[in-house]
Amino acid sequence: MKLRMVTAAAAAALALSLTTACGSDGDGSSSGSDGGDKKITVGIKFDQPGLGLKTPDGKYTGFDVDVATYVAKQLGYKPADIEWKEAKSADRETLLQRGDVDFIAATYSINDERAKKVDFAGPYFLAHQDIMVRSDDNSxxxxxxxxxxxxxxxxxxxxxxxxxxxxxxxxxLQEYGGYSECLTGLENKVIDALTTDNVILAGYAAQPEHQGKFKLGGFKLSNENYGIGVQKGSELKAKINTALQKMVADGAWEAAVKKNFGPDFKGEPAPKVGVIVS
Known part of the structure; x- marks a missing residue:
């Protein structure tokens, strides 16, 4: 009887350990033992038209959303498996370091200071810093x-x-919590200019409610190499790089650019993965 009790206890412990092991994919995302509720958490911007936007009906649109969805598919996740999380500029490193997200695609420029804290796959887009002013401001x-x-x-x-x-x-210098706040300040003449990447500014200026109100300066103030952020040392970096290379090769990258920025957008061609334009 005693032997059977020990065996039963051991069997129960083994079952528990297997259940626990099946509850994690080892890459920060979780799944059930049957794989039916596998999820991946992705950080994006919620307030950048054309790039990462949460619409009033709860949907997510934009180039970064399309890139992240493609990458997630290559990692084995359907669109329904993705849990989107807002990744504001000031929060991105913290979200990755705490493991709140598996990866971040949120106009995340690769630079040396950030690379000390997180790893980057990519780049997957080359933008240039510009400014936006009111359309009647010629100063x-x-x-x-x-x-x-x-x-x-x-x-x-x-x-x-x-x-x-x-x-x-x-x-x-005026620093606000989000670009939409800067835009409101610009429209109300509280500020004189908004600066960030040209593709972000173009997305805002193209919105129906903003058309005719603002204009871009046309300055190329810097090169911004957008990367996908992952935890330091994460195996996801190599897998995401492979996915990005495939996205360019099969035409999905170019299709996403035209879909989100329009056929007249004069952007740079897809950058080579691992090559940073300084």
Whole structure:
């Protein structure tokens, strides 16, 4: 009787350990023992039209969403398996380090400081920093004109600091929580210019409610290599790089660009994975 009790206990412990092991995929996402409820959590922006936007009806649209969905599919996840999480600029490293997300595709420019904290797959897009002003404002025609102007960008973004330290040191830097807040300030003449990547600005300017109100400066102030952020040392980096290469090769990357930015968008061709344009 005693032998049977020990055996039963051991069997129960073994069953528990197997159940626990089946509850994790080892890459930060979870699944049931039958694989039927496998999920992956992806960080995106929620307020960037054309890139990462949560619509009023709860859907997610944009180029980063399409890239992330393609990558997730190559990793074995259907669109329904994706749990989207907002990744504001200032929160991205923290989300990855805490394991709150499996990867982040959120206009996430690769730079040395960020690479100390997280790893990057890609790049998958090359953008350029630009500015946006009100359509009736002709006072800013070159970067130096931003001196003594109220310049807005978001907390955690490198864009405004880049202008202030390199191009217009007398610019009055205003940092808000999101680009939509900067846009409101620009429209209400609380600020004079909004700076971030050209593709982000183009997405906002193209929205029906904004058409005719704003214009881009046409400045190429920097090269912004968008990467997909993962935890430091994560095996996902290599897998995501393979997925991005396939996305370019099969035409899905180009289709996503045209879908989200329109056929007239004058962007750069798809960058080579692992090659950073400085």
């Amino acid at each position: 800013i025609t070159k970067p130096a004109d931003l001196n003594n102007k109220k310049l807005c960008s978001v907390t955690g973004s490198t864009s405004a600091q880049n202008v202030k330290t390199k191009l217009a040191p007398k610019a009055q």
